[in-house]
Amino acid sequence: MSYLCLENVVKTFNKTEVVKKMNLEIKKGELVSFLGPSGCGKTTTLNMIAGFLDVDGGSIVVDGKPVHLLPPNKREMGMVFQNYALFPHMTVFDNVAYGLKLRKVPKSEINQRVLEALEMVRLSGYEKRYPKELSGGQQQRVSLARALVIKPKVLLLDEPLSNLDAKLRQEMREEIVDIQKKVGITTIFVTHDQEEALAISDRIAVMYEGRIEQVDTPVAIYNHPQTDFVSRFIGEVNQIQGHVVETFSGNQCKVSFDGYHQVLSCPGTKDTLIDFYLRPEKIQIYQEHSEGLRVRVERKMFLGAKTRYILQLKDQQFIADISNTVLNPDQIIEGQDVLAVWNPEELLATKK
Amino acid sequence: MQAELEMNQEQDIQFKQMKKKKSKKRLDSWLLLLPALSIFLFFFLLPLVFLFITSFKNFDAATGIGHDWTLQNYAKFITDQFYLGVLWRTVKIALITTLAAVVISYPVAYQITKVRGRMKNYLTLLVLSPLLISMVIRCYGWVILLSNNGVVNNALMKLGLIDKPLTLLYTEFSVVIGMVHVLFPYMVLSIMGSLERIDPSIIRASQNLGAGPIRTFFSVILPLTLPGIFAGSVMVFSLAVSSFVTPAILGGPQVKVMSFLTYEQVSTILNWPFGSAIGFLLIFIATITIIIYSKLLTKSEKGVAIQ
Ligand SMILES: Nc1ncnc2c1ncn2[C@@H]1O[C@H](COP(=O)(O)OP(=O)(O)OP(=O)(O)O)[C@@H](O)[C@H]1O
Ligand SMILES: [Mg+2]
Numbered sequence: 001m002s003y004l005c006l007e008n009v010v011k012t013f014n015k016t017e018v019v020k021k022m023n024l025e026i027k028k029g030e031l032v033s034f035l036g037p038s039g040c041g042k043t044t045t046l047n048m049i050a051g052f053l054d055v056d057g058g059s060i061v062v063d064g065k066p067v068h069l070l071p072p073n074k075r076e077m078g079m080v081f082q083n084y085a086l087f088p089h090m091t092v093f094d095n096v097a098y099g100l101k102l103r104k105v106p107k108s109e110i111n112q113r114v115l116e117a118l119e120m121v122r123l124s125g126y127e128k129r130y131p132k133e134l135s136g137g138q139q140q141r142v143s144l145a146r147a148l149v150i151k152p153k154v155l156l157l158d159e160p161l162s163n164l165d166a167k168l169r170q171e172m173r174e175e176i177v178d179i180q181k182k183v184g185i186t187t188i189f190v191t192h193d194q195e196e197a198l199a200i201s202d203r204i205a206v207m208y209e210g211r212i213e214q215v216d217t218p219v220a221i222y223n224h225p226q227t228d229f230v231s232r233f234i235g236e237v238n239q240i241q242g243h244v245v246e247t248f249s250g251n252q253c254k255v256s257f258d259g260y261h262q263v264l265s266c267p268g269t270k271d272t273l274i275d276f277y278l279r280p281e282k283i284q285i286y287q288e289h290s291e292g293l294r295v296r297v298e299r300k301m302f303l304g305a306k307t308r309y310i311l312q313l314k315d316q317q318f319i320a321d322i323s324n325t326v327l328n329p330d331q332i333i334e335g336q337d338v339l340a341v342w343n344p345e346e347l348l349a350t351k352k
Numbered sequence: 353m354q355a356e357l358e359m360n361q362e363q364d365i366q367f368k369q370m371k372k373k374k375s376k377k378r379l380d381s382w383l384l385l386l387p388a389l390s391i392f393l394f395f396f397l398l399p400l401v402f403l404f405i406t407s408f409k410n411f412d413a414a415t416g417i418g419h420d421w422t423l424q425n426y427a428k429f430i431t432d433q434f435y436l437g438v439l440w441r442t443v444k445i446a447l448i449t450t451l452a453a454v455v456i457s458y459p460v461a462y463q464i465t466k467v468r469g470r471m472k473n474y475l476t477l478l479v480l481s482p483l484l485i486s487m488v489i490r491c492y493g494w495v496i497l498l499s500n501n502g503v504v505n506n507a508l509m510k511l512g513l514i515d516k517p518l519t520l521l522y523t524e525f526s527v528v529i530g531m532v533h534v535l536f537p538y539m540v541l542s543i544m545g546s547l548e549r550i551d552p553s554i555i556r557a558s559q560n561l562g563a564g565p566i567r568t569f570f571s572v573i574l575p576l577t578l579p580g581i582f583a584g585s586v587m588v589f590s591l592a593v594s595s596f597v598t599p600a601i602l603g604g605p606q607v608k609v610m611s612f613l614t615y616e617q618v619s620t621i622l623n624w625p626f627g628s629a630i631g632f633l634l635i636f637i638a639t640i641t642i643i644i645y646s647k648l649l650t651k652s653e654k655g656v657a658i659q
Contacts, residue, residue: 051559073559073563081553086557146557
């Protein structure tokens, strides 16, 4: 049973469709990320859900009721903005109390709920400060408390962490997920940081050019990308071309990668070329092995827990990321020939 | 512990050197101010000092400025109902002008900040246009509109709304109208400045939390534009309180204001000390407003600084 529904939502700016017939269903209490490159329409979609932009087609339904015709102040959505958007002329307390005062909540209850909300974001004792007397992370927490204190139906976060430094960003995202799970609020989290999306989401909606390319759990998105864009956008991939040398029944074929033969399931016909994607961490390299793709180690880069090897095959380069506990990087010398090996199941077929 | 102390001292020394460099830089920038400063000193501050001194001299029928020191000029002003009445009228007109300018300018400024692109430039130019026309011409324009058989009265009589012409010209009303006309561009620009500094997402945040447009205006937009309103008010008030041409043409002898009194004393009656005292009182009022303004501004800006 979905709680928030986008049905064929369209947005047009100056005759270009920025959001194209978007469909999405989000369950109650779920945290869904919008992930996509800059300009793909994440903010636009979020603004339509919040009511800051009118939809040019389709509908938005929350809890069974269409909301896309309501003004933003009637939608009961809590929004956290990228630049925090705290009211600069109000104290932290007044910022958080703002939504409650508008709802005519009795004074003693306001007091209690504001203090609770501030405690939840670990800002007790900061009530009398003004926003400019807080750090970026603290401001963002106030912003979160202000959005949550009104008990909104949906929490909308537009790149809430992008103005924070890397370490704080990681801390904050864990905190946000903790709070989100504790409150159990349906949440949309906009980001263009894939690591962030993979780490915190129940499901990720990968967006590209105004369309949702795939909605799935982080694991499914990473391991079973449904489109070329998703394969290339999430994580890193090598593109590798194979030559179908033989086909069997049941969509099985034997593919040759420059002499490295593998049997895998793919809809190929004999004597055609097929492109595959292969993630860097799925490749192993051996100095001696019964089979494999012969490549030259062009460069190696020690990255702490793992080492990145740049492998050269004719005029093409691959990268392989190998854990240093699996292969001691000192054993491999730059310029030497090695055998690259992978499990055929790890090959992602392209969708051309 | 020792090492730490030394380090601290070292930092301290570095810090002091940095400070020295900084203060030298500051000196350089003061040098650049010299031309403006000297003009200010010779053409503004010096005359002011003379004015101040003159206002404490006695009146001498033969030479104008006497040799004796006296408080007579100020005493004369303060004890005379007529002069106090003029002072009150001047302040009242300036206050009403300021208030009217705020009320008229705010929607204009609000609307202009909402439009984008070329239209915005055109509208801004339109607002500034009163400043492009000579003050005298503009005032006579209002004379044509407001006089007894002027455009406004004729129209009202034709429509049958009134039987005999209303006295519009040579009243405090006509003076206020003329002043608002000249001065409201300052107010519009000032309010526009503070409106444009408001981050649009703050307004969205207010709506998102459940505030409709009216509530958002009074709880968020208006408080955040108070500095602009104050700044504009100070400009308009000080220009209004000391304006001469507009009250002279649109108020005439019936609506005497402080600047007119000064003019009268200095050029007709030739009582320079008394004229100086009136002039100095005018400056005093303007200064008081600016002080009140800066007090209000620091208060209202407590949380308003842009982030
Ligand atoms: N008010 C507007 N008028 C015209 N075009 C707009 C407007 N707002 C956004 N766009 C366009 O719509 C597209 C999507 O914008 P949007 O802000 O939704 O992107 P985004 O996915 O949030 O990107 P980012 O990650 O950079 O924030 C962009 O191509 C943008 O140029
Ligand atoms: Mg965006």
